[in-house]
Amino acid sequence: MASMPAIRSREIKVAQDIPISKTLPFWEGLKQGKVMATKCKKCGKIYFPPAADCGECLSSDMEWIELSGEATIETFTHVVIRPLTFQHERPYTVAIGTLKDGVRVLAWLTGFRPSEIKVGMKAKLTATTTPDGTPIYVFTKPT
């Protein structure tokens, strides 16, 4: 990178193991085609992304619920300049949608022509699998 005299630093490669033991039903749910959230049994607050603990009332007594798929798109962007680890992807659309349950979800928006995408339009939150076999959730066209 340097245009001036420089010494190259020692190289280090890192990747962390991210714990999912407390959100395992979410990751398992994706494989069964479900997008799951948690709900605090004490105060009723719904968490997406799912949380094992309630930041509102500090209870850890949570239950798993399946989210409704119907979403209204609040906002979106087409990401053209991509990060290092997304270089292999074509430019993608990231959107935030509000579900009927009241929670918001950020995910890729797929299956629409760019000109069709508008704030306020309806989309469907869908559990799916990436070409390399990773379970994930995306917004798709309502059928």
Added chain:
Amino acid sequence: MKRVAVIGVGCSKFGNRSDVTISELAFEAFKPAIEDAGITPKDVEFVALSSAGAGAWYEENLPAVVVSEYCGLTGAGLLRSEAACASGSAAFATAYWTVASGQADIALAIGVEKMRQIDTPTMVEFIGRSGYYLWEFHLFGLTFPGYYALHATAHMAKYGTTEEDLALVAVKNHKYASMNPIAHLRNKVTVEEALSSPVIAAPLKLYDCCPISDGAAAVILASEDKVKELKVEDPVWVSAVGYACGTANLSKRRDYVGLDSTVKAAQMAYRLANITPDQLDVALVHDCFTIAEIMAYEDLGFCKKGEGAKLIREGQTEIGGKIPVNVDGGLKAKGHPIGATGCAMIYELTKQLRGEAVERSRQVPMKNYIGLAHNVGGTGHYCYVTILRR
């Protein structure tokens, strides 16, 4: 709380600084600040150093230590502050509270960042990871321009803000950067050039985005007793520091047309300073992307919600207008070495309030001698609003 003044400021040249190490870069801001204050490094009792990319995009893991040694500050109290792009303001706040509480009589806030030692896709990766890594980056590769593009889309849909309005912010800030010798991007741009620049994260284009910069800025704060002892002629007093944080996940925000953390931090700062926004002579606002400046006008109370674009269209945020904003070129064109930015805002604000050292072409006329610095970390993940007055 004791009264606290800014008694010395310094700022390096911003831009590609592959000629210097992190310590050498910090020294370029530190030395003029020390000389400005008329003190020696041994007088500094506490150091808050801000830098966000240590060990990631430049090689030093604990930059506060190496910079302090290099600048002759060994022995002082020391910490590194991290509040993403608001790290510099967090360091300033920490130094301010240290002096205001009586813990120290002289404290240093110094921000330094080197962002150009790695390639751009890796930098986009690191910065993109800075929201909620697992839920918004790991799965969906949301980038930092993407964060603000989500806000731009929402603002346009709700208030009719246009891509031309965004371009006007770039045109203004490049104009002032062209008058600022330490700015990173000193070229003037036109609306047409901005609109035809490549798309980064639609609707944001290249000229809607700040550059990736290296730079450093330093601020020396002193207690009122020390100000008298040192016979500081023209102290600039810290009037207030307001703060707030927002959610890590963008999906948990109330809406996307403004930043709640800015509104909250600003209300706190105005209350503590006992002023209203219309008393400000000058403001430096967080314009990492052009939409950020328009939202800042609204969230800081310079205009009603939804009327930010009107303010820039009417030229009200230029020198001679209702409230001159980012007359140093802003993050957009002066540059945004993220750990340095907050301290660089205090540097510029101090120079403006003194009305002496800034290039005459971009000196704001002072009426009340009150200025504001608004520094956001992430997309409102952190916010600090600092008010200074002479």
